[in-house]
Amino acid sequence: MGDDPLTDPAGSIGFIGLGTMGGPMAGHLLAAGHRVVVWNRSPGRMQPLLDAGAEPGASPADVAARCRVVMVCVSDTPDVTEVIAGPSGILEGSTAGSVIVDHSTISPVETRRLAGLVAAAGGVMLDAPVSGGSEGARRATLSVMLGGEPDDVAAVRPLIEAYATTITHVGPIGSGQLAKIVNQVLVVVNQLAVSEALLFAEAAGLDLERTIEAVGGGTASSWMLLNRGPQMIRRDWRPGFTIDLQQKDLRLALEAADAMGVPIPATALVYQLYRTLQTRGLGSEGNHALVKALEALAGIEIGPV
Amino acid sequence: MGDDPLTDPAGSIGFIGLGTMGGPMAGHLLAAGHRVVVWNRSPGRMQPLLDAGAEPGASPADVAARCRVVMVCVSDTPDVTEVIAGPSGILEGSTAGSVIVDHSTISPVETRRLAGLVAAAGGVMLDAPVSGGSEGARRATLSVMLGGEPDDVAAVRPLIEAYATTITHVGPIGSGQLAKIVNQVLVVVNQLAVSEALLFAEAAGLDLERTIEAVGGGTASSWMLLNRGPQMIRRDWRPGFTIDLQQKDLRLALEAADAMGVPIPATALVYQLYRTLQTRGLGSEGNHALVKALEALAGIEIGPV
Numbered sequence: 001m002g003d004d005p006l007t008d009p010a011g012s013i014g015f016i017g018l019g020t021m022g023g024p025m026a027g028h029l030l031a032a033g034h035r036v037v038v039w040n041r042s043p044g045r046m047q048p049l050l051d052a053g054a055e056p057g058a059s060p061a062d063v064a065a066r067c068r069v070v071m072v073c074v075s076d077t078p079d080v081t082e083v084i085a086g087p088s089g090i091l092e093g094s095t096a097g098s099v100i101v102d103h104s105t106i107s108p109v110e111t112r113r114l115a116g117l118v119a120a121a122g123g124v125m126l127d128a129p130v131s132g133g134s135e136g137a138r139r140a141t142l143s144v145m146l147g148g149e150p151d152d153v154a155a156v157r158p159l160i161e162a163y164a165t166t167i168t169h170v171g172p173i174g175s176g177q178l179a180k181i182v183n184q185v186l187v188v189v190n191q192l193a194v195s196e197a198l199l200f201a202e203a204a205g206l207d208l209e210r211t212i213e214a215v216g217g218g219t220a221s222s223w224m225l226l227n228r229g230p231q232m233i234r235r236d237w238r239p240g241f242t243i244d245l246q247q248k249d250l251r252l253a254l255e256a257a258d259a260m261g262v263p264i265p266a267t268a269l270v271y272q273l274y275r276t277l278q279t280r281g282l283g284s285e286g287n288h289a290l291v292k293a294l295e296a297l298a299g300i301e302i303g304p305v
Numbered sequence: 306m307g308d309d310p311l312t313d314p315a316g317s318i319g320f321i322g323l324g325t326m327g328g329p330m331a332g333h334l335l336a337a338g339h340r341v342v343v344w345n346r347s348p349g350r351m352q353p354l355l356d357a358g359a360e361p362g363a364s365p366a367d368v369a370a371r372c373r374v375v376m377v378c379v380s381d382t383p384d385v386t387e388v389i390a391g392p393s394g395i396l397e398g399s400t401a402g403s404v405i406v407d408h409s410t411i412s413p414v415e416t417r418r419l420a421g422l423v424a425a426a427g428g429v430m431l432d433a434p435v436s437g438g439s440e441g442a443r444r445a446t447l448s449v450m451l452g453g454e455p456d457d458v459a460a461v462r463p464l465i466e467a468y469a470t471t472i473t474h475v476g477p478i479g480s481g482q483l484a485k486i487v488n489q490v491l492v493v494v495n496q497l498a499v500s501e502a503l504l505f506a507e508a509a510g511l512d513l514e515r516t517i518e519a520v521g522g523g524t525a526s527s528w529m530l531l532n533r534g535p536q537m538i539r540r541d542w543r544p545g546f547t548i549d550l551q552q553k554d555l556r557l558a559l560e561a562a563d564a565m566g567v568p569i570p571a572t573a574l575v576y577q578l579y580r581t582l583q584t585r586g587l588g589s590e591g592n593h594a595l596v597k598a599l600e601a602l603a604g605i606e607i608g609p610v
Contacts, residue, residue, distance in 0.1 A: 108509075131523045145519045168519035170511055178509040179519050182502045186525035189498030189571070196569040197490045200558075203565040204413075204483040206476055211484050214450045214473035218436045219545075220491035222527035240524075253505075260508040263602040264501040266494070266571045297568040 005034055005069050006099070006155050012037055013159060014067035016060050016083055016090075017104070018045040021130065022073030024137040025103070027052055028163040029071075039063050041074075060084070061093030069099045069159065073130075076248055077106040084114050084125075096122030101156055103144070105129040105184075105249055108177040108256060111147075115173045124152050127173060129180035130164065131187075133240040141165045145183070147175035181256055184249045188270040188287065190224040195291035197225075198232060202302040208233045228288040233303040239286035246287040247274045310339055310374050311404070311460050317342055318464060319372035321365050321388055321395075322409070323350040326435065327378030329442040330408070330468045332357055334376075337467040344368050346379075365389070366398030374464065375399070378408040378435075381553055385411050389419050389430075401427030406461055408449070410434040410489075410554055413482040413561060416452075420478045429457050432478060434485035435469065436492075438545040446470045450488070452481035486561055489554045493575040493592065495529040500596035502530075503537060507607040513538045533593035538608040544591035551592040552579045 005011035011034065015026040018040040029036050030052050038049045039057035050056055057063035060083045064070050070090060072083055080102055084090045090100060100118055102111065102125065115125040126148035136142040143166040146153050153169045160167055170179045197220075201211045212229045215221070228240075250271040257264045273293035282289055295301050310316030316339065320331040323345040334341050335357050343354045344362035355361055362368035365388045369375050375395055377388055385407055389395045395405060405423055407416065407430065420430040431453035441447040448471040451458050458474045465472055475484040502525075506516045517534045520526070533545075555576040562569045578598035587594055600606050 131520065131525065133524065136523070143519065143523045166519070166522050168515055170515050170519055175509075175511055178506070178511055179516050181509075182506045182511070182516055183520040183523070183525045185502045185505060186498045186520060186527070186530060189501060190495055190525070190527055192571050193491045193494030193498065196494060196572055197487045200490060200562060200565075200567050200569060201483070201487045203567045204480075204486075204561070206480055206483055206487070210473055210475050211487055214448065214471070214475055214484050215436065215488040215491060217471050218441070218448045218488070219438065219528050219532075220436065220488045220495070222491070222495055222529075223524050224527075225491060227524075256509070257505060260505075261603060262505050262508045262605075263599050264505060265574060266497050267501055269570060269574075294568050298566060300567075 005159060011035065012067045014057065014063035014070035016040070016063060016070060016072045017074040018049060019073070019075070020134045021103070021137045023048065025071070025073060025163045026054065028140045029159070030054055032162040034159070034162070037063050037066050059088035060090045061088045064090040064093035064098060065095070068097060069101065069156065071101045071103060073103040075104065077110050080104050080106050081110060081114065085117055091117060091121055094121060094123050098123035099152065099156060100125040101128050101160070102126070103128050103130050105180050105252070106177060107252055108174040111177050112174045124148070125173065126152055126156060127176035128160065129176050131180065131183050135240060137163065144168070145170050145176040145179040147171055147173050147177065178256065181249070181253045184246070185253055185264060185267045187224065188246065188250060189266045190222045191228065191288060191290050192266060192270050193222070194224050194229055194232070195294050198229065198302050199291060199294050199298060199300070203298065203300060208303060224288070232288050232291055235304045237285040237289045239284065241287050242284050243274050243277055243287055243289060244283035247271065247278060247283070250274065310464060316340065317372045319362065319368035319375035321345070321368060321375060321377045322379040323354060324378070324380070325439045326408070326442045328353065330376070330378060331359065333445045333468040334464070335359055339464070339467070342368050342371050364393035365395045366393045369395040369398035369403060370400070373402060374404045374406065374461065376406045376408060380409065382411040382415050385409050386415060386419065390422055396422060396426055399426060399428050403428035404457065404461060405430040406433050406465070407431065408433050408435050410485050410557070411482060412557055413479040416482050417479045429453070430478065431457055431461060432481035433465065434481050436485065436488050440545060442468065449473070450475050450481040450484040452476055452478050483561065486554070486558045489551070490558055490569055490572045492529070493551065493555060493595070494571045495527045496533065496593060496595050497571060497575050498527070499529050499534055499537070500599050503534065503607050504596060504599050504603060504605070508603065508605060513608060529593070537593050537596055540609045542590040542594045544589065546592050547589050548579050548582055548592055548594060549588040552576065552583060552588070555579065
């Protein structure tokens with residue numbers, strides 16, 4: 001194990017998964033003065049970080065052997081399982097005292113199973129999904145929802161501050177993932193609200209920009225309305241977060257809600273509407289393209305201004 | 306016709322409908338130095354305004370005969386029809402040049418019909434529904450969505466500033482009502498988002514206050530989450546806006562969407578859920594009591610902290 005970033009700010013931190021989110025996050029750790037050992041399944045994604053001063057890891061096991069703290073930021077539940085418990089995974093390289101911080105958004109149930117494996121190996125796992133999208137990762141303004149024991153959360157908090165402005169400890173292991181689901185339920189149902197509202201306004205002949213201005217300052221306001229509303233009016237479907245990734249998160253939401261017997265009918269509706277957009281080949285568009293599902297029903301389109 | 310508030314700030318303004326909204330609004334006109342002639346169907350509601358210096362009107366016709374500008378703020382479509390076109394209504398007292406400003410939330414179709422009657426009598430009608438609830442009325446921080454001709458809107462804007470901080474001209478007559486529907490679609494679907502999210506969080510064993518803190522600063526944020534979320538956790542169902550009034554507005558939304566062939570499925574779902582709460586005798590609770598419908602399905606309750 002290398003030097004200790006929990007006691008030495010210049011100590012090595014492992015970072016596994018250098019995509020749209022993980023790449024900038026690892027970059028912010030470097031910029032904060034940490035030594036960072038990186039690994040990515042597609043090696044090409046490692047180069048920008050190596051150019052910025054990171055060291056290359058040979059595998060997740062190698063990263064874990066060299067770093068006490070290892071951040072993980074990959075796409076889906078099987079990816080985290082593979083990186084932690086698969087061949088040449090973190091568990092093959094970690095030693096007692098390892099701290100695994102999983103920034104991926106994955107199943108809370110699998111999170112708890114993996115945390116058990118890590119604990120059996122003498123380490124600690126925290127679930128720490130993020131929100132704020134690619135903009136938040138670039139600007140180091142992410143929100144992180146942490147699940148785990150208070151002492152462990154307190155230990156990693158200074159490291160996470162390199163890329164997050166809001167870091168909230170929501171409960172024991174798995175709670176971060178559950179809070180992230182809460183976040184996604186709000187995001188997509190707020191987006192459905194904006195989609196219904198703007199399509200109604202379009203059909204009614206209203207000036208859409210003026211309408212957002214008229215209703216955006218009061219009880220109808222939401223981040224989605226103020227930020228994605230104007231983008232929708234311009235028919236700019238570039239993603240802050242893609243439909244494909246959103247749909248993956250909603251699958252986690254519906255699985256968890258199903259297991260608990262909790263009704264989330266609007267979330268389920270959005271899941272189905274997004275599915276129609278994926279089938280139409282629109283999965284790589286932003287999640288605000290939800291309105292296209294309602295447009296298809298109505299036979300009209302909002303904007304462009 | 307009395308002196309002219311459009312050219313003289315101390316001129317008389319008529320105000321018809323002195324309920325939870327109209328009472329404070331008329332009071333702000335008085336406080337701004339206007340002379341105000343008031344009328345209310347239940348005469349008892351006039352007394353606080355008379356005590357504050359308003360003059361009593363004998364009927365809507367009497368108010369209209371004495372004031373060039375008449376504000377109307379009553380509950381539902383038939384009330385506005387009665388006040389404008391009924392016996393002893395505004396049309397019986399108004400003269401050419403009258404300006405009727407309707408702050409009620411009513412049918413856009415009936416709004417246009419009534420505006421036609423007013424125009425035939427030589428006057429002008431503007432639709433000017435408000436949002437911001439009873440708090441906004443008390444604090445003079447309402448948002449007003451105005452429909453009408455630009456010159457007429459410009460003329461009444463200084464009067465409306467007595468009780469509104471956001472005054473947006475959204476289009477021709479009827480557009481104010483349509484924008485208000487857009488507002489209500491956003492309000493109730495955002496509320497559904499908060500209800501699904503908090504019930505999920507409760508079932509998942511999360512600390513609800515921490516969860517709102519964790520997700521409330523980013524893409525999941527909304528006025529409903531930040532303002533009604535904490536109130537819901539305390540199980541404080543006092544209304545900013547009652548289920549009964551919200552349901553009336555949603556009926557207007559569904560009628561208009563139906564006429565235009567616009568799909569607003571989440572809004573329709575909320576309409577039906579509110580209906581179950583009305584049937585259970587909860588119509589006088591705040592619209593954030595929507596969560597009780599989902600709680601009934603799940604057999605669990607959120608909070609109290």
